[in-house]
Amino acid sequence: MNLIKPIAIAFLLPGLFQFSQAVPTAMFEESRSILRADTLSWDAPLPFDQEVKTGKLENGFQYFIRKNVEPKDRVTMYLATKVGSILETEEEVGLAHFMEHMNFNGLKHFPKNELVNYLQNAGVRFGSDLNAYTGFDQTVYQLPIPSDDPELLKNGLQVMRDWAQDALLTDEEIDKERGVVLEEMRGGRGAQQRMRDQYLPVMLNNSRYTHRLPIGTKENITDFPYEVLRNFHQKWYRPDLQSLIVVGDIDVAEMEAEVQRLFGDLKSPIDAPERVEYKVPLLDKNQFIVVTDSEMTYTTAQITIKHTEEEVKTVRDFRRSILKSVYGTMLNARLSELAQSANPPFIQARVGIGGFLGGLDAYNASFAAKPNEFENGFKALVRELERVQKHGFTETEFQRAIANIEKGNETIFIERDKKKSDSYVSRYLNYYLDDSPALSDADSYNLYKHLLPTLTLKEVEEIGREYYLDTNRDIIIMAPDKEKENLPAEAQANAWFSEVENEDVLAYEDKISDLPLLAGKPQAGTITSSRELEGIAAKELVLSNGVKVVLKPTTFRNDEILISAFSPGGTSLYDDADYFSAAQSGNLVNSSGLGHLNTFELRRYMTGKNVNISPYIGERSEGLSGYSDREGLTTAFELIYGYFTEPRIEEDVFQSFVTRSLSSMSNQEDDPNFVFSKAINESLYGDNIRRVPMEAEDVKKINKDRALEIYKDRFADASDFVFTLVGSFTEEEIKPYLETYLAALPTLDRQEQAKDLNIYEPEKGFETVVRKGKEEKATAVLRYYGDYTYNKVENLNMSALQSVLSIKLIERLREEESGVYGTGARASTNKYPKNRYSFTVSFGTGVDRYESLMGAALDEIAKVKENGPLASDLEKFKIEQKRQLELSLKENKFWVGQISGAYQREEDPAYINSYLDDLDEISVESVKEVANKYLNEDKLFKFILLPDENKR
Incomplete structure (x- = not known):
């Protein structure tokens, strides 16, 4: 287990409302691309994906239909409506979300709860598959279903038609659902929501969005008249605000005909109100707020600098969006290094430039502070922002960021014919709801390929200077009540900005090593035996050092190889005095460097590689897991060999781990959920240190040298390890790696089994x-x-x-x-x-x-x-x-x-x-x-x- 608990310093607005996000897409053959390098114009509009069949009915209803056979015999349908909580009147507050609920509680062709019942009988899971969400500006319904059953496919489309306009909205079902929505509201209450109620007026500039949270209010959900909901439904659930997205293993022409037949008779009310596009205004001033709560377990701050939204419509816009991404990538790498220093100034921090809400974009910088060290963390974050403003980035940082994007683009390209239908649905959903680009696979690939070489470091640095300004800046600080005395007033925070700005900040030094990863070359072994694993198209090999390897070549992906390894033992073999060191040893090694390279040098070494290998030590086993593509196999097996033979735990990494662990648990006893979980475990297992949460004193018992000693002991004998490799390789391709690296792993021929620690729950309940x-x-x-x-x-x-x-x-x-x-x-x-x-x-x-x-x-x-x-x-x-x-x-x-x-x-x-x-x-x-x-x-x-x- 990783002792350092993840802290939610994700930017506040995206973390609050769960909207879909488009992802870069791949291509088919480059020759099919509309965009060509020799005719590329910066001002050319981004072309729309021609692989999808689109249409608009006379009533305004739109559709997007695409054939895609991954997965085979499945289709995903989304109904997108441009109807969210922002459209509600005062008496309708919360009804956009309530209406989403009601579409599962009685439809024209599926009365009462027959919809869920019918789909469950078809193998569709309520919640996992069948679902919906409501945001400020949209409500989206999703239904992935089998497409190999014509009747089921037909009825799935009928569900979408009923969702569009045929909810029954009976008095009985409305009253039933009030309690459900109130419980959803109740479940969301806690420290985060109580603080959110205070800072949202600042974050949203006291715009209409501030007063239209999708969940609504207890008073309105409890008492709204039936007709108010029915009127809301009639006003807004109409064809000119709706679109159907269908992607899957289907006949496109047949599906289009059915869509036209089923949705062509949708009607809009005669007096349909205008669908107003609401905005968050820029105030041209800075804002500041501190909010605390007795149940908040850590202190965090966010600096948000708002800007007018930049739409991505042209090649130039798309190129600019890549520049923003490169800026964030490089700056976050620096912040990550700082967090892993021996005495980190904060627990974690991050920066990004992206969409906000209501016609705005934002530059966001946030950090989680160590207890009683808010000023230090604040200044450290601002200092890194100022360092970039004054000195920019290094050319090596820039080239690494470009290389990683290039590798990602190529990886997606290779998997172009294995793309899941859900990724296409997201593309067209974002196009319809947000007017985001809907590039074809080919155009997306070629844009990245042709634009990346044109980017310059100077342009990336200029992006930062454009967005990191001292106007339209909000500072939002959230903390436990007990931290109040350590938090600044607005004047003090502004003074800190000035102090850091006037410092003689040194330029960043990018330390790069030319050393190889491994100190020595493995002494290759051989494959001594093999046997077929009947029925699963796999083979078990035994290597000369006793290591077992199971190979299962597949064609499910074009270039993906998954790797897993284990051996019995784990922390169960060590007594309680060593437990905390043993339990954290795998995590500490994984966080450190390897072989000749320290953690930062290793990170640079992995630039442009689609490879990850991570060691672990659990209670009953130890092992490795990860992935690679064919190009990265040498690196992957080097890492495997290195984690057996040349592991390390660096002092800086260890001290950072201890400091951040202690910081993250300093207020955990104020969290009701933590206290509840702890009480459950204590009632079941007493004070057994292997079951109850770690305390600060336990962290201090972790010994770096002992942890590394235990790790080395667990990986000293590969003879009882079993490796499993699944993916896009052939046996002949993989054998040289097995012989060179896995057959060279050290062995002691120990006969080990994990111990039964006899930690069991009481015989009788209580x-x-x-x-x-x-x-x-x-x-x-x-x-x-x-x-x-x-x-x-x-x-x-x-x-x-x-x-x-x-x-x-x-x-x-x-x-x-x-x-x-x-x-x-x-x-x-x-x-x-x-x-x-x-x-x-x-x-x-x-x-x-x-x-x-x-x-x-x-x-x-x-x-x-x-x-x-x-x-x-x-x-x-x-x-x-x-x-x-x-x-x-x-x-x-x-x-x-x-x-x-x-x-x-x-x-x-x-x-x-x-x-x-x-x-x-x-x-x-x-x-x-x-x-x-x-x-x-x-x-x-x-x-x-x-x-x-x-x-x-």
Whole structure:
């Protein structure tokens, strides 16, 4: 585990509203590109993707249809509406989002909850596949479904048509959904939301956006009249504000005809209101705000400098957008180095130039401060910004950034015919909603290819000078209450800017090493034996040093090779005195350099390479995981060999790790969720250091030298390692790497197994109530623990039990009781060190309802134990499993996990071939039997989080 907890210093606005983002795309053959180098004009408009069929009906409804066979027999449909919370009147606040909910609660052709029921019967997962989101300016509905069933495809299109205009909006369903939306609102309340309520008026310049958060208000959701929602729907759910995007394994002409038939009769109201485009005005002044909260666990600041939006319409605009990206890439590399110094001035920091909201772009710089060191962190961030302003970047930094973009462009090009349909959907969705470019694969590739060589370092530096200004600048500081005394007033922050600006800031020195990665050349070995792994088109090789290698060549991607390796042992082999050093050793080695190169030199060495190899040490095993393309295989195997033979833990990296770890945990006891999780583990495992969260004193026990010693010990003997390689290679291509590097790995021929630490939950269940938090909300976790009969049939029955109970919990707690936003069941089983299981049901709700809802959840469990699941619910599980397996079998990631996991559990990796046969054997009775076997009252543990006593 990585002790340093990720801190949410992502720029505040993008982190608040989850909008889709376009990604650079690849090409087909270059000859098909519309853009040519010899005719490239800076002012030429960016061409639209000609591979997609587009149209606009007489009523204004638009469509985008594209054939794409990745994945085969699947299609993804999105309905995009230019309707969001910004259009709401005062009495409609929250109704754009509420309307999104209602489109799942009764449609013309799918009354009440029949939509979810019908699609689940087709293998579509509610939440994972079938979903929607609402933003300020849009509402988007998504439906990925199989396309090999004509009836299902037809009905999927009918769903989109009903979503467009045929929601039933009955009184009964509206009233049911009020509680669900209120619980969604309640679940989002906490320190972040309370602070957000304070700083948004500053961030959004007190524009209309400030008062139109999509979630709405409790008062309005509770009391709005039915007709207000129906009028909102009638006004805004209309064809001139809607578009259908369909990408997948389909016949385009047939799909277009169906779209024209189904959507051609959509009507707009006679008195349709104008769809106003709202803006966030520039105030031409600076703003400053400090907000604190007793449950905030760290201090962070964001500097946002707002600018008028620059649209990307021409080649020149596109080129300028690349310059902004290069600027951010280089500056963030410097900030990352600073965060990994021996005494880092902040926990982490980042900078970027991008879109904001309401017709604005923004330059954003943010950092997470160390406790009581806000001034130091603030000045350090500003100092790096000033360093670039005064001295710019080095040519070597610039060339590395360009090389990485070039490599990314080439990688996408190579995978051009393996692109997933979802990436095309995002392209056309952003084009329709935001007027973003919708370049073809060929044009995108060629633009990058032709434009990158024209970029200059001077232009990138000028971008920074254009955007890093001292006007229209907001400073937003968020911190725990206890940090108030260490935070500046606006005058003090402005003085810090001036102080740093007047410093004699030195130019950045880019240290580059000419040394090779490895000190010595491996002494190659040989392949001594091989055997076919029947049924999965894979082969097991044994090398001369005892290393096993499983090879599975595939054609799922054009140039992707996934690598995984493990051996038994892990931290279980070390006593408690060494535990903290052992647990962090893999992370510390992974964060350091390797061989001749320190961490920064290694990062530079990896420039332009599509390679990553990372070591780990877990509780019961150690190993490596990563990926490479063919071009990077030598580097990948050098890294593997290096992590066995030349690892290092650098003093600066170690000190940075300790400092940032201590900083990140300094206020964690103020977080209700942390306190709850800690209390659960303590009630189950006492003070066992391997299960309860680490404390500051534990971090101080980590010994750098001992950590490296333990790491070396774990990787001193490769004879019991199993490597799994899956992807786009042939056996003949990969063999030289196996012989040169893997067969050369050191061996001791130790016979090791992970130890059973005998850390298990109590035999008898109990109830633990934790009181922490300011919000009037409760979290309930019902969990069963115990011994288990581990085999593939039992595992399938447990998965089925998880699925059918999740269906029933959603129906009961959400749809019938209107008491939760989300709920479900989750089963977990382990083969080693002992056959064990856990089964969890959890949900969040109001403090006045958790007891009755716990009773309702246990009632649903009792029904399954008494009667078994409904046959229809079990069939949904089977269909979903079959449909998901169809997709998984064509993914490299699935196969590397399947094979490596089977070897770790000492199972036949080909058992997946009997999966569907085993699935057919699962019955109502078998699931009922498993429910009665494992969901016993004496094994039930109840964990409940309630607000502080003084909140009751």
